[in-house]
Amino acid sequence: MEGWIALYIFTLAAFTGYEVISKVPVILHTPLMSGSNFIHGIVLVGAMVALGQAESVGQQIVGFIAVLLAAGNAVGGYVVTERMLEMFQTSKGGKRS
Amino acid sequence: MNFIVELAYYIAAVLFIIGLKQMASPTTAQRGIQWAGAGMVLATVVTFVHPSINTNYILIILAIAIGGGLAWKSAKTVAMTDMPQMIALYNGMGGGAAAAIAAVELMKHHGLSTGVQTLAVVGALIGAIAFAGSGIAFAKLQGIKAFRASIRFPNQQLINGVVFAVAVLLGLVIIFSGNDYSLFILALFFVAALAFGVLMTLPIGGADMPVVISLYNAFTGLAVGFEGYVLDNPAMMIAGMVVGSAGTLLTQLMAKAMNRPISNVLFSQFGTSSGEEKPIAGSMKAIEAQDSAIMLAFAEKVIVIPGYGMAVAQAQHKVWELCKLLQQRGVMVKFAIHPVAGRMPGHMNVLLAEAGVPYDLIYDLDEINEEFKTADVAVVIGANDVVNPVALTDPASPIYGMPILNAQDAKNVIVIKRGQGAGFSGVENHLFYADNCRMLYGDGQAAANDLIHHIKEL
Numbered sequence: 215m216e217g218w219i220a221l222y223i224f225t226l227a228a229f230t231g232y233e234v235i236s237k238v239p240v241i242l243h244t245p246l247m248s249g250s251n252f253i254h255g256i257v258l259v260g261a262m263v264a265l266g267q268a269e270s271v272g273q274q275i276v277g278f279i280a281v282l283l284a285a286g287n288a289v290g291g292y293v294v295t296e297r298m299l300e301m302f303q304t305s306k307g308g309k310r311s
Numbered sequence: 312m313n314f315i316v317e318l319a320y321y322i323a324a325v326l327f328i329i330g331l332k333q334m335a336s337p338t339t340a341q342r343g344i345q346w347a348g349a350g351m352v353l354a355t356v357v358t359f360v361h362p363s364i365n366t367n368y369i370l371i372i373l374a375i376a377i378g379g380g381l382a383w384k385s386a387k388t389v390a391m392t393d394m395p396q397m398i399a400l401y402n403g404m405g406g407g408a409a410a411a412i413a414a415v416e417l418m419k420h421h422g423l424s425t426g427v428q429t430l431a432v433v434g435a436l437i438g439a440i441a442f443a444g445s446g447i448a449f450a451k452l453q454g455i456k457a458f459r460a461s462i463r464f465p466n467q468q469l470i471n472g473v474v475f476a477v478a479v480l481l482g483l484v485i486i487f488s489g490n491d492y493s494l495f496i497l498a499l500f501f502v503a504a505l506a507f508g509v510l511m512t513l514p515i516g517g518a519d520m521p522v523v524i525s526l527y528n529a530f531t532g533l534a535v536g537f538e539g540y541v542l543d544n545p546a547m548m549i550a551g552m553v554v555g556s557a558g559t560l561l562t563q564l565m566a567k568a569m570n571r572p573i574s575n576v577l578f579s580q581f582g583t584s585s586g587e588e589k590p591i592a593g594s595m596k597a598i599e600a601q602d603s604a605i606m607l608a609f610a611e612k613v614i615v616i617p618g619y620g621m622a623v624a625q626a627q628h629k630v631w632e633l634c635k636l637l638q639q640r641g642v643m644v645k646f647a648i649h650p651v652a653g654r655m656p657g658h659m660n661v662l663l664a665e666a667g668v669p670y671d672l673i674y675d676l677d678e679i680n681e682e683f684k685t686a687d688v689a690v691v692i693g694a695n696d697v698v699n700p701v702a703l704t705d706p707a708s709p710i711y712g713m714p715i716l717n718a719q720d721a722k723n724v725i726v727i728k729r730g731q732g733a734g735f736s737g738v739e740n741h742l743f744y745a746d747n748c749r750m751l752y753g754d755g756q757a758a759a760n761d762l763i764h765h766i767k768e769l
């Protein structure tokens with residue numbers, strides 16, 4: 215990828231992250247940290263590509279570790295976030311609108 | 312990359328941002344994580360037809376099954392009080408994955424351009440630090456004995472600095488040797504990066520861990536973004552960088568709430584105050600559960616200040632039962648949450664939500680601090696430093712300047728506490744000696760139970 219385009223993507227993504235988080239109430243900080251932790255679980259697709267191209271045994275081992283760890287990040291991050299958010303409800307009865 | 316893969320990655324990136332946006336409000340938060348989850352599933356499934364993947368399919372499926380399966384099991388069963396260390400663990404795994412991707416790419420020696428190679432090395436360094444550091448953070452929060460306290464040794468800063476310098480130097484060697492670096496140098500680079508992650512986290516105490524976990528979360532995001540560039544994968548670049556910046560902001564917010572600049576958390580120790588602390592006037596006055604029950608039952612407005620001690624005693628369900636009882640008697644009950652209550656910002660909200668407390672009864676420090684003046688009773692349960700007025704009055708105190716909940720402004724204060732000891736910071740709490748403060752000694756859950764019992768008898 216062309217370097218300048220990458221720089222634009224990085225910069226715009228950084229502003230997006232900043233904007234999205236800046237209006238968050240404190241009560242959601244922990245679920246949000248957990249949720250953003252889940253989102254970088256997208257590293258899984260990169261790990262799959264790395265292992266899918268691995269040639270030597272050494273590369274296969276390291277690639278296997280990459281996919282293993284990345285899958286743990288994605289799945290674990292999702293489940294704990296979902297579990298936390300499930301519990302938030304108002305006194306007006308029932309679940310969120 | 313073919314069209315379907317490109318399209319799926321684009322949709323996934325958009326879903327991540329929408330999901331994160333929705334997670335920023337309690338009413339839509341659950342939908343948010345589900346949208347982001349759908350994006351993840353889509354991206355993962357489509358990657359199997361990624362044109363760059365041409366071998367090792369079985370290994371890929373096996374690794375996903377093992378890693379995902381173990382994470383699923385642990386995530387389903389972990390208690391809410393242990394949530395912070397699990398987040399640290401899963402985050403560390405992401406950082407490790409990013410570093411491992413860089414390792415595979417660099418092991419191939421396939422003539423990356425200097426720019427790409429630089430980002431691969433930087434991403435590997437950051438990812439490895441996040442991986443090793445999160446591991447130590449997990450061990451500390453899990454209460455594994457050897458790591459629990461902040462670990463210090465002579466010339467620590469110097470040694471850490473040298474290890475970091477070695478890692479950076481080896482990284483530079485890899486970048487500038489083009490394709491000629493040896494696998495030995497590469498291995499040495501990863502060892503140095505991992506060692507620095509460990510060394511950097513060892514001296515940091517348990518109370519500062521949330522800030523550190525949040526920082527490593529941002530690190531992992533950055534590492535993922537950089538490796539996304541190496542692999543020419545825009546979804547990783549966008550998701551990684553969004554998390555990198557969001558995580559940095561979140562880290563700042565947390566550090567600010569704790570009145571601890573990030574540099575302080577990372578490089579110095581807690582409580583290096585110079586002057587003498589002021590002597591305390593008055594004494595601690597005990598109160599019986601029955602008298603406390605009367606005080607609460609005939610109050611108009613009660614503000615409950617829960618702390619981590621309440622969660623440790625597993626008292627949140629009993630406390631909520633007590634509050635419901637008071638509500639039935641027409642008492643207005645509110646919960647006041649300090650930004651650092653629990654083990655990270657928002658952790659206490661999660662624990663209260665688990666007990667069924669509606670989130671519209673829960674107020675932030677800024678929202679409720681003025682209201683203590685009109686409250687008849689402030690009930691402090693399992694909290695200590697966050698209601699210590701010396702943070703406002705005594706510049707010599709190590710916690711001076713930390714925002715506190717003004718429990719001392721309430722007409723009466725009841726502190727439910729096991730014994731007379733000081734808080735996490737080791738600072739004596741002047742609130743406990745105040746004229747309007749009474750101590751109800753006992754385990755949080757038992758005390759709440761007693762109060763419920765006595766109120767029912769009234």
